[in-house]
Amino acid sequence: EVEALRAQQNEASGAIAAAKRAGEDAGEAIAAMQDVSRRSKALGEELTAVEAELQSSLALLPNPPDPTAADADEVLREVGESGREGRDHLELAGDGIDMEAGAKVAGARFAFLKGDLVMLELALVRWALEVLRGHGFEPVIPPVLVREEALFGTGFLPDTEQQIYRLADDPLYLAGTSEVALASLHAGEILDGGALPLRYAGFSPCFRREAGAAGRDSRGIFRVHQFDKVEMFAFVEPEAGVEEHDRLLSIEEEILGALQIPYRVVNIAVDDLGASAAKKYDCEAWLPGQGRFRELTSTSNTTDFQARRLDVRYRAAGGGGVRHVHTLNGTAVAVGRTIIALLENGQQEDGTVAIPSVLHAWGAPATIGG
Incomplete structure (x- = not known):
């Protein structure tokens, strides 16, 4: 008309x-x-x-799930000796985790990390980045403040669960993961197909409001508003997406194995995939202080969902035309939760905690506490 x-x-x-x-x-x-x-x-x-x-x-429509995504959470395998119980990370850390000071300075779900735990965090990050470099990832420290377009492009906006911090005086948001910035790194670009895959290892602080989590995981640093994370991100040709997803999962398992953390791999249910993922695997660590498995890492295949919203394309070799890439992400080390798993699984009868030897060369103490 x-x-x-x-x-x-x-x-x-x-x-x-x-x-x-x-x-x-x-x-x-x-x-x-x-x-x-x-x-x-x-x-x-x-x-x-x-x-x-x-x-x-x-914008509210999610990525269609992959046919192999689970109808309900499906445990694929368990690795290591789970079932052990013991003291939780707050008891084991002593004054290395100061929740009271964190609450005084910033409010609930904030903490000060001190002493040996600071050295443990730095060792974890440095070691993890070196592992990822060996797998062809380029280390990146991205911005933690991002524009609305970056969050929308990665599927974190619309923020239906109200998990994102927004600045009052600028059109910027605090990112809950470096995935947001890494995915947006090539927004609006046409990449050379011969250069794919592009793999990045992002290290950054992450910020989450944890709305709706009142009373849940309120003890210690398992669920906090600010934490550090090493994130894997990959841009690949569509045909390589499934293989790359398996690759990211294998790296996560390699890291957990080297850290001697018992874990299980879960194929996540369709209803819990979120907006962007077509398929997701979680690695859940056994935590003796809680007597159960808890999520430690995840890896998602977002197919072309983010690439279309961010307009990231590539020109195929041999004149195959221009197509959207596929993107994938995965947690290498969620530092706070990994520290919890190391403390609780490394506790010894004399009250000390044994730290895995792979971290010693990077500045981590051999033992903590006692």
Whole structure:
């Protein structure tokens, strides 16, 4: 209808011009054009509103799940000796984790890390980055403040669960994972297909509001508003996506094995995939202080969901045209939760905690506590 009105408007404009050239009265044609113009403007505004509503609705649609994603959480395998119980990480850390000071300075779900635990964190990060370099990842320290477009492009906006911190005075948000910045690194670009895969290892602080978590995991540093993380991110050709997902999972398992943390691998249920993931695996660590498995890492295949929203494409070799890449992400080390797992699984009868030998060369103490 809008196009029909525009055609009428053009026709009326031509009639006015013809009448003026012939020295005839163009009043009737002018009135007709003004009427068409008003109707066209009103309809155009209505169309704009409808299109905006449509785009808002489309933005809420998640990535279609992969056919091999589980209907319900499916445990694929358990590795290591689970079932042991013992003291929790707060008891074992002593004054190395100061929740009281964190609450005084910043409120609930914040903590000060001190002494040997600081050295343990730095060793974890440095060691993990070196492991990832060996697997072809380029280390990156990305911005933690990101624009709305980056969050929308990665599927974190719309923020239906209200988990994201937003700055009051600037159009910026605190990212809950370096995945947001890493995915946006090549937004709007056409990559050289011969350069794929591109793999990045991002290290950054992460921020989450944890809305709706009141009373849940309130003890210690398992669920906090600020934590550090080493994240894996990959841009690949579509045909390589499944293999890359398996690769990210194998790296996560390699890291957990080297850290001597008992764990299990879970194929995550379709209902818990979130907006962007077509398939997700979690590695859940056994925590003796809680007497159960808890999520420590995850890895997701987001297929072309993020690439389309961020417009990341590649030009295939041999003149194959331009296509959207596929993107994948995975946790290498969620530092706080990994420290929990190390403390609780490394506790010894004399009250000390043995730290895995792979971390000693990177500055971690051999033992903590006692």
